[in-house]
Amino acid sequence: MAALPDAASAAAVLREHARTVPGRTAVIYVDDVERADGATRWTYARLDAEARRIGAWLRARYPAGTRVLLLYPTGLDVVAAYAGCLYAAMVAVPAPLPGRYRHERERVTAIAQNASASVILTDTGSGAAVTAWAGEEGLAGTRVRATDGDGTPAEETWVPDGSPGPDHRTVAMLQYTSGTTGRPKGVVLRHGHLLHNVEGQRRAFGLSERSRTGGWIPHYHDMGLLGQLLPALLLGGTCVLMRPGAFLQRPHHWLRLIDTYDIHWSAAPNFAYELCCARIGDGQVAGLDLSRWRIASNGSERVDIATMDAFAKRFAAAGLRDDALCPSYGMAEATVFVSGAPRRRPVVTTVDAAGLGLHRFTPSASGIALVSCGTPREYDVLIADPHTGEEVGPGGVGEILLRGPSLAREYWADAPASERAFLPGGFLRTGDLGALHEGELYVTGRLSEVLTVGGRHLYPQDVEQRVRARHPELAGVGAVFTVPCSGRDADPDPDPGSGSGSGPGSGSGGGALVVTHEVRGRPAEDALRRLAAAIGETVLDAFGVRPAAVGLLRRGGVRRTTSGKIQRGEMRRLFLDGALDPLHTGRGADPAAVPGPGPDPARRE
Structure with missing residues (x-):
């Protein structure tokens, strides 16, 4: 095939695959990797038919360039809807389902409002909940449509109408940032961006139409959609999808997926590799063959060499090669991929x-x-x-x-x-x-997120990793941040580069250091007290700073984005509002920095 940047658009590439390799498998959705009948497959012909059906419905009702909000669970329907938007020259806006929690719903509402979406596409199973959410959030005028239901045109009704189709300059989608350090922003990606970035991934990772990509990363995350699904589809390969929740509940299902479906390239943030080391037992490792997993990309957050070494050692018995682990760097603003180091030891x-x-x-x-x-x-x-x-x-x-x-x-x-x-x-x-x-x-x-304490700069990841390495009682993740030494006069939402996030060159003395971390089980109060004190000594010994407070949290107590990134700014806000609900808080160098029970009345302005 010709180099991707020479193609007219991403839509043209997909249509060409449907013409030349219609029977090749494009997407496999695995509902349950433990079941022989737990997978559904679509060929390129089937994907093209579904995309033309959805594209026809959109083109009959909306002009090119209309923003279309895609709210789906993981599965084949969202792939068809995304391709349908590309075909019809609409602007796809992938987002997570609203969910049960307030912060999840607020994120999706902010995306819908910023994008000024005219229509919401979803599936039948989610339609009622999505419609109810839209009404509650003042989006009642936005049409909601289930694309797997009746009433949409047959695929034969969609034909190019003679007008110019999408080209490199046509806006293909809005990819919203994760919101790790602030509100999500919609990155404007054009068809040319998609083609160039996939071509860069092809060259860097040696991908081809014979490659299988796949994993659990959500389809609304740039790594999941643009680094996992789209390269397979544009190169004429196969992508294998599973639910993120299935991985979080049973991490070994991700590795079983890679083994069972011969996946060549699969990616995850650093925390996922750490979770596999902690929660996959010897019996589960013995049943795996990971020798065909050639690129295990680690990205989306800073890569920890201790995690990579532990993962390589843990799964070497399953055939994982020591040159498979691939530290990578990318972001939504760069479409997704910036750099990686495949097929070598880190x-x-x-x-x-x-x-x-x-x-x-x-x-x-x-x-x-x-x-x-x-x-x-x-x-x-x-x-x-x-x-x-x-x-x-x-x-x-x-x-x-x-x-x-x-x-x-x-x-x-x-x-x-x-x-x-x-x-x-x-x-x-x-x-x-x-x-x-x-x-x-x-x-x-x-x-x-750089912390300034006593005129020195610290990286929160370094502190988090050091205390976790020294104290096996800790589990999951931690979040380290600073608060004003008074604990009462802070701006509740400081600008990046000041306060807890002061950057290089800041001459201020900074704030008081706070360490929060999840713990295993429910230790007794005496054990928690000793652990908090020991963590304080570890930080003092390693970084020359004594924490003002050490908060020990239940599993899940550290707030993260949908892709697993730690939201340190949100954790700081919750801490200052007295809303973390810790199992134990140890006071250190600055007791005034530790809020009392419940929200601080001084912060209710």
């Missing part, structure tokens, strides 16, 4: 911890181990001072700036955010800190 550089606190990347015999995410071959990369915009030079840590053909140019209906992020000259401010060392990209953390 490249690790240990850097001086004190130097890193001063934003210097200084290799050292001891310190903090950082993993390379490879070389961004499709991008120009600058490491810049986030305050001046000047390149920092060799050995410096700064904000990662990117420029390349699959980089977006704007956020939807958000001119201020677009102006801040998308710079003249085509560069993007990623908001990530990192360094280039011997041609390799190292990501050190998020600019908005």
